[in-house]
Amino acid sequence: MALSGVEIFKLLPKTNCKKCGHPTCLAFAMKLAQRQATLDACPDVSEEAKQVLGEASAPPIRPITLGSGDLAVKMGEETVLFRHEKKFVNPSAIAVAIKDTEADDAADAKIDAVNSSEIDRVGQKLRVDAIAIMNESGDASKLEALAQKVAQKAPNVAAIVCTENADAAEAALKNFSGKGALLYGVTDANAEAMVNVAKAHKASVGVKADGLDALSALTEKVKGLGIDDMVIDPQSKTAKDMIENNTLIRRAAIKKSFKPLGFPVINFATRDDSMLETLVASVGICKFASIIVINSVEKWKNLALFTLRQNIYTDPQVPMQVEQKIYEVGDVTADSPLLITTNFSLTYFIVSGEVENSRVPTHLAVMDCEGLSVLTAWAAGKFTAGKIAEFIKESGIADKVSHKELILPGYVAILSGAIEEKLEGWKITVGPREANALPAFLKSRAA
Amino acid sequence: MAFTPPKESYSGKVFPVEAGTGDGAVSLGGENVLPFHAFEGEIPNKPLVAYEIQDVPPADWPDEVKSQYEGVSDDPVKWAKHCIDELGAKAIALRLVGTHPDGANRSADDASKTVKDVLDAINVPLIIMGSNHAEKDSEVLVKASETAKDKNCIIGKAQEANYKTIAAAAMANNHKLIAMSELDINLSKQLNILITQMGFDNARIITDPMSSALGYGLEYTYSVMERIRLAALTQNDTTMQPPMMADVGMYVWKIKETQAPESDLPDWGSLKERGIAWEAVTASSLLLAGAELLVMRHPEAVKTVNSFVEELS
Numbered sequence: 154m155a156l157s158g159v160e161i162f163k164l165l166p167k168t169n170c171k172k173c174g175h176p177t178c179l180a181f182a183m184k185l186a187q188r189q190a191t192l193d194a195c196p197d198v199s200e201e202a203k204q205v206l207g208e209a210s211a212p213p214i215r216p217i218t219l220g221s222g223d224l225a226v227k228m229g230e231e232t233v234l235f236r237h238e239k240k241f242v243n244p245s246a247i248a249v250a251i252k253d254t255e256a257d258d259a260a261d262a263k264i265d266a267v268n269s270s271e272i273d274r275v276g277q278k279l280r281v282d283a284i285a286i287m288n289e290s291g292d293a294s295k296l297e298a299l300a301q302k303v304a305q306k307a308p309n310v311a312a313i314v315c316t317e318n319a320d321a322a323e324a325a326l327k328n329f330s331g332k333g334a335l336l337y338g339v340t341d342a343n344a345e346a347m348v349n350v351a352k353a354h355k356a357s358v359g360v361k362a363d364g365l366d367a368l369s370a371l372t373e374k375v376k377g378l379g380i381d382d383m384v385i386d387p388q389s390k391t392a393k394d395m396i397e398n399n400t401l402i403r404r405a406a407i408k409k410s411f412k413p414l415g416f417p418v419i420n421f422a423t424r425d426d427s428m429l430e431t432l433v434a435s436v437g438i439c440k441f442a443s444i445i446v447i448n449s450v451e452k453w454k455n456l457a458l459f460t461l462r463q464n465i466y467t468d469p470q471v472p473m474q475v476e477q478k479i480y481e482v483g484d485v486t487a488d489s490p491l492l493i494t495t496n497f498s499l500t501y502f503i504v505s506g507e508v509e510n511s512r513v514p515t516h517l518a519v520m521d522c523e524g525l526s527v528l529t530a531w532a533a534g535k536f537t538a539g540k541i542a543e544f545i546k547e548s549g550i551a552d553k554v555s556h557k558e559l560i561l562p563g564y565v566a567i568l569s570g571a572i573e574e575k576l577e578g579w580k581i582t583v584g585p586r587e588a589n590a591l592p593a594f595l596k597s598r599a600a
Numbered sequence: 601m602a603f604t605p606p607k608e609s610y611s612g613k614v615f616p617v618e619a620g621t622g623d624g625a626v627s628l629g630g631e632n633v634l635p636f637h638a639f640e641g642e643i644p645n646k647p648l649v650a651y652e653i654q655d656v657p658p659a660d661w662p663d664e665v666k667s668q669y670e671g672v673s674d675d676p677v678k679w680a681k682h683c684i685d686e687l688g689a690k691a692i693a694l695r696l697v698g699t700h701p702d703g704a705n706r707s708a709d710d711a712s713k714t715v716k717d718v719l720d721a722i723n724v725p726l727i728i729m730g731s732n733h734a735e736k737d738s739e740v741l742v743k744a745s746e747t748a749k750d751k752n753c754i755i756g757k758a759q760e761a762n763y764k765t766i767a768a769a770a771m772a773n774n775h776k777l778i779a780m781s782e783l784d785i786n787l788s789k790q791l792n793i794l795i796t797q798m799g800f801d802n803a804r805i806i807t808d809p810m811s812s813a814l815g816y817g818l819e820y821t822y823s824v825m826e827r828i829r830l831a832a833l834t835q836n837d838t839t840m841q842p843p844m845m846a847d848v849g850m851y852v853w854k855i856k857e858t859q860a861p862e863s864d865l866p867d868w869g870s871l872k873e874r875g876i877a878w879e880a881v882t883a884s885s886l887l888l889a890g891a892e893l894l895v896m897r898h899p900e901a902v903k904t905v906n907s908f909v910e911e912l913s
Binding site: 235236237272274365366368369391392393396397400401404405408409411413414426427428429431432433435436438439440451452453454455456457458460461463464465467469473498499502503506509510589592593596 | 602603605606607608636637638639660702732783812814815816817818819820822823826827830854855857866867868869870871873874876877878880881884885888889900904905907908911912913
């Protein structure tokens with residue numbers, strides 16, 4: 154159970170020596186309770202306190218890394234159940250399943266799809282994170298052949314070896330030795346043999362059991378065998394089960410500090426219907442899965458799932474911002490009108506959406522105001538006549554348009570005179586206050 | 601260490617709301633748990649997906665979704681019947697977009713004739729929406745309420761600027777009311793309070809906290825919905841207990857991801873599946889956040905969302 158600041162304070166030296174960088178031991182204790190400081194900042198802490206606090210301050214969901222190098226994916230470390238409380242920390246990894254019974258060209262096509270899956274969206278590079286090779290055949294040599302192919306064709310992509318057969322595990326996993334692979338398929342029956350294979354190749358393990366009670370017992374067993382880096386699979390058959398199991402696991406770990414389930418969760422969301430599979434995977438993204446395994450990774454599906462993952466895992470306390478630049482909405486020409494607004498992402502989405510609705514091609518100047526909306530940015534002194542004039546001058550837009558007219562949001566009409574003074578030769582026009590009036594405004598000007 | 605499932609029980613519940621009449625009536629809401637948490641409470645009704653139709657042909661819909669209604673979208677009655685008979689629609693959402701003063705500027709009388717024609721032709725619940733022009737909507741929706749009297753429709757959207765006339769008409773003619781505010785739990789609560797202060801029963805409201813498309817502010821709608829539902833359940837806040845609506849299709853089918861051809865953006869993959877997935881994933885995530893009534897456009901997206909709801913129920 155997480156300790157309160159006062160409970161932590163009782164375990165500290167209470168000398169107020171300031172060596173930790175905080176004015177008092179109580180202030181340090183409060184920071185520890187909020188997980189904004191770590192205990193090693195205190196040089197005088199007792200061994201007893203270290204032990205008690207060390208256990209209490211360990212993250213409720215164990216941090217584990219999948220893969221290695223630049224493409225490694227971090228998992229775990231989550232602290233909340235709802236994204237409005239605090240940022241969800243480590244975005245769900247998307248893995249594609251390849252069965253060792255699939256035809257060579259089908260397997261090749263999937264590996265190629267993973268290798269070419271990278272998409273840049275709002276400044277983030279997103280890709281399929283892992284390949285799960287599945288021992289569908291039950292045959293060790295078939296799994297080994299597939300593992301060799303994957304290791305050769307996608308050497309930097311994290312591998313998940315899925316089998317319950319320790320011999321097949323050894324045959325496949327040796328191809329990914331030391332590369333942060335995950336050996337999935339540890340059960341109560343095969344635990345010793347599988348853990349030995351995983352240890353030999355420095356892999357983490359994926360454990361599975363029917364029901365959360367059996368799963369808890371199994372993680373304790375695996376821990377006893379000397380592996381702490383685990384991913385757990387409650388074997389949910391339906392989207393309904395996924396919600397139930399993932400929710401109970403997250404609650405147990407975070408609200409009850411129940412260590413046996415304090416591990417990242419893997420969900421197999423595979424479905425024959427690719428569109429339905431996309432929606433089942435969306436449950437994993439919204440509801441606490443750290444790895445989501447799917448059958449196919451078409452580009453359209455990746456784009457939708459990556460975008461959802463990005464949306465769900467953004468920090469709710471930091472306004473989403475878009476890049477400062479002059480956006481071109483529609484097929485603009487030098488004669489197209491020029492609008493200006495701020496870079497709060499919602500402001501941008503709503504304004505650009507309404508400009509699209511108007512079907513009038515428009516240059517949309519989006520100015521960096523630290524993610525504030527128009528009125529807030531104006532009130533905070535970030536959307537001022539001087540700053541607007543400077544942005545327009547430096548943007549170089551004057552060379553791209555045949556006119557010198559800037560359309561200002563109606564809410565900051567008061568700035569128009571001052572901008573005209575600072576932007577010599579420009580005409581400032583006051584546009585509508587609300588974005589939904591933009592289509593009528595732009596159309597009437599174009600007519 | 602033995603595992604005890606950390607189940608939770610809640611003090612509040614979502615109002616059950618029925619729309620439509622007779623055999624075609626459908627109920628939504630009524631659950632006393634978070635979305636799809638059947639393991640710890642009661643979920644008497646599944647979410648309802650309504651097919652969106654319009655009073656004028658959908659000139660501004662992208663081809664992929666417009667082409668689905670070729671030959672029927674020139675006539676709202678044909679369009680509604682097609683959705684019910686061919687696509688299995690359990691509800692129809694008629695958007696009177698043609699009444700917008702910047703568009704076809706149809707009169708309230710013309711729009712109300714369309715409402716009557718559609719109502720006469722269908723036996724599933726009808727959701728009647730305006731063109732989102734606050735002033736014109738209060739005229740159009742009042743007339744539509746009268747025309748649809750006692751048909752137990754869902755009418756809206758009532759917003760801060762026009763809720764009085766629309767709520768009064770919905771009350772007088774026995775309809776349910778959509779109350780829409782812009783992505784803010786406090787605004788949403790305030791509007792529901794204002795409407796109930798007029799004597800409107802809050803068990804007859806549908807809350808629309810404003811939708812957004814995947815990638816275009818979805819996380820705001822998602823979290824506002826989650827917070828509204830938590831307030832309804834954990835704090836037993838009756839002003840937050842109406843079922844919620846997500847107006848999905850309208851936001852999805854105007855963004856770049858549903859229109860840019862693969863030839864322009866090869867990294868984005870097939871436009872056809874991309875558009876359907878965009879609408880379906882926007883819908884699925886808002887279902888997980890708490891939406892009970894979805895308004896959607898593409899038949900394939902609706903079909904997949906319905907299969908998804910089956911898997912969740």
